[in-house]
Amino acid sequence: MRPLKPHPIIQHFTQLVRMKDLPSAMNALSSLDNHGLRADPVAYADLVKLCIANRAVRQGRLVHLHIHADAVPPETFLDNNLLNMYVKFGLLDDARALFDAMPERNVVSWTTMVSAYARARASSEESVKLLNLMRRDGVAPNMFTYSSVLRAAVAAREPRMLGQIHCGAIKHGLESDVFVRSALIDAYAKSGDPGDGFRVFNEMETGDVFVWNSIIGGFAQNGRCDEALRLFVEMKRTGFRSSQATLTSALRACTGSARMEMGRQIHSHVVKFGSAAARDLILNNAVVDMYCKCGSTDEAGAAFARMRVRDVVSWSAMIAGLAQNGRSGDALELFELMRENGPRPNHVTMVGVLFACSHAGLVDEGRLYFDSMRTLFDVKPGREHYGCMVDLLGRAGRLNEALKLIEEMEIAPDGVIWRTLLGACKVHKNTSLAKRVAHRILELEPDDEGAYVLLSNTFAGARRWEGVEMVRGAMRDRGVKKRDPGCSWVEEEMRIHAFVAGDDSHPEMESIIGELNRLFSRIGDAGYVADAELALHDMEAEQREESMRYHSEKLAVAFAMTRAVAGKPIRVVKNLRTCGDCHAFAKMVSMVEGRDIVIRDAVRFHHFRGGACSCGDYW
DNA sequence: ATAGGGTTAG
Structure with missing residues (x-):
């Protein structure tokens, strides 16, 4: 028997979906409803995709109703499309309600939910829970599932969980999938273990640029800059073309170890070869930061000026870079320019601004910026901002004001902020306050060598050698371990x-x-x-x-x-x-x-x- | 058919 030619209304509907005409397709959809007709599942799936592309939530819900209205047997494939739609709209609860109501769930249904929870904030536990539930349900996870759930394992800050997921991936023979491999390497790196990721990398026979980017980025993020750069060179030698992400990570490694010559070569490579790379905002931000952190604010400024698009990261990096390099006036001028025609400053920008004030000894200006942060830029002062203010007051010799500010903080002061005050005590040779402050630090971090060192140097600066001896004795008694050599x-x-x-x-x-x-x-x-x-x-x-x-x-x-x-x-x-x-x-x-x-x-x-x-x- | 990986500022 020849298949029947579809009804003209169905044909019309399919045609409109194909033409990506959402409003007309929605009209045709209600005609289908009125005539009790049902189109091909693929057409429905395409309509769902059209809703996603148009961010059309209301229409998406109507499509959902239509698909579920008929007495036609439900299709897991279509439900999966609807799941994906709700996830893309950020409507996780709607996705979950549908998921729970589905008569059947296949690996795609499960993976869609696992991935959704892995991406959403504060739901990484749910992601991992679903992975285990799906196993219990007799659905085998695939490479899609594993590459997704690894993100959740990072967010959950459970290194043990990461190892378990890794084992599961090996058991299912999925470790060699490039997606799983790069996700594994990245997950280990983000959990602070680039070495474990490197082991996964080394077992690789064939990789792709993502896997290389994961390992290079992994070392770069963890401050293992030499290894990152060595792999960057090796990647190119192996014949892989670097992408924006490769170059960004390589630049970050140059930034970390202040390798300006290498950074400059990467920068000129970007300018010479990649028209796409040259326009890449993140990459350009990394370039600006690299020159700043290598101590060349002139070159950073030139790169910043050449950028066609600048975001809050670009401005913040440049402002902080000028401030750190002792060019506070320029930093504050740039900040005023940003206020006039740049993006809205955020909490990072304000750290740079306050740092600039502290560096230039601009106590009143710093106070003003600090006090008006909340009203002007909607930025609540955090630890870092208080740290800058303590530095600002401390540098100006106003140690008691700095102490008062710390005591008035609405967040609990940490060791870093006390150490800033201790540093000010050292410069101003205030040994009695230094003793009290060091005591506070050691309450928080009993084994902190930095506190002992600063306190001892405060005594040394005041030429009170008996104090130095006392601190050394305390260090010996407590068995404080020595830090890295200079x-x-x-x-x-x-x-x-x-x-x-x-x-x-x-x-x-x-x-x-x-x-x-x-x-x-x-x-x-x-x-x-x-x-x-x-x-x-x-x-x-x-x-x-x-x-x-x-x-x-x-x-x-x-x-x-x-x-x-x-x-x-x-x-x-x-x-x-x-x-x-x-x-x-x-x-x-x-x-x-x-x-x-x-x-x-x-x-x-x-x-x-x-x-x-x-x-x-x-x- | 539907689901997945890497990159920037304090």
Whole structure:
């Protein structure tokens, strides 16, 4: 028997859906209803998709009613389409009601719900719960299910759950799916375990650009910048073309380790080859941030100016970058420009603004911005903003006001904010407040070496050596563990030269020491005197047993001097805060050698020029 | 047929 030709009304309906004419298709749908006709499931599915594309919630519900009105046997396929529609509309409860009412659920139905809960806020537990329920229901999860549920495992902050899901994926033979693999790598990275992700990566025989992006991004996010960049190079060598996400992650790795030369190469690659990449907002934001964090606000500003579209991230990165590099006036000017014709500032922007005020000692302006944040920009002051204010007041020597502000906070102060105040005590040599503040920090973080170090250095700065001894004794008694040794590095072409005090393994150490001695003798003539006693007691200065002549920053500066190119500043990065003697050293060298030196320490930048530092000797 | 993975600012 030949199939009957569909009824003209059905034909008309199908035609309108095909033409993506939603209003007319909806009219035709009610004709179908009136005549008790039913179209092909595919046409209904296409109509549902049309509703999704047009964000037509009301029409979507009507289609739902129509599909369910007939006495025709329900189709799981169509219900799945409706599920997807409700999910795309963000109507999770409607999706769940339909899901619960479905007479049959296949792997797509389950996966749609698992994925929906995995994406939604605060429902990751439900996502994982559904995965287990579907197994109990005898429906085997597939690669779609696993790649979705991994996101939920990250959000749930349950590393054990992540391992269990990983095991399940292996059991079902799905680990080699590129989607599952990249989701696994990313999930491990986001849970702070890029090493586990790397193991998954290494078992890979054939991958795609997403898998590479996951592992490169994973290392970059976790501060393992060298590994990220090594894989970035290897990816290109293997013949994969990098995408915007690859370049963004690679740039972030350059940002983390201050590898401006490498970052600049990636940037020029972006400009030269990728018209799409060159327009990519996120990528351009990463470029701006990279130049800022490498200490070149000029290049960051140029990249920022060339951007065709800028969002709140672009502006915030540039404002904070100027502020961190000691250009507070420019940062605040840019902020005023943003208020005039940029996006609305958010809480991150305001951190940059307050940081700029604190850096420039603009107490009144900072107060004003802080007090008006809520009314002007609808930003509630958070810990970071209070931190900036404590820094601002502390720098100005208004320690008691800073203490009062902390005590008035509506959120509980954390160790970071107390440490900021402790830093201010150190600069202003207020040992009695320092003792009280250190006590507060140790209540919160009993093993925090930073508190002991700062307190000890406060005593040392006030030349109260008995206090230094007392702190050291307390550290010994409590068995506080030592932190990472200080390390400074310099980027040259495409490689890094790293220095640790007392480590003379660099092949050019002889000429570096020669250069260092030459610098000492020149700045000595200019009046530099090492404060031997202070340096001896400075706990921030790594490996005190070594002479402070050989602190890692000094080695790095001397090395960079042997390679210096006329007109180019010397750039050094340090993993900890820079010590007072090295700071004085760099100031003097910048003066007698007539060369700019930029040191990025763990918290801020120091731009040395002509014997002065952009930080105003406060850090 | 319907469901899935990577990227930016403090």
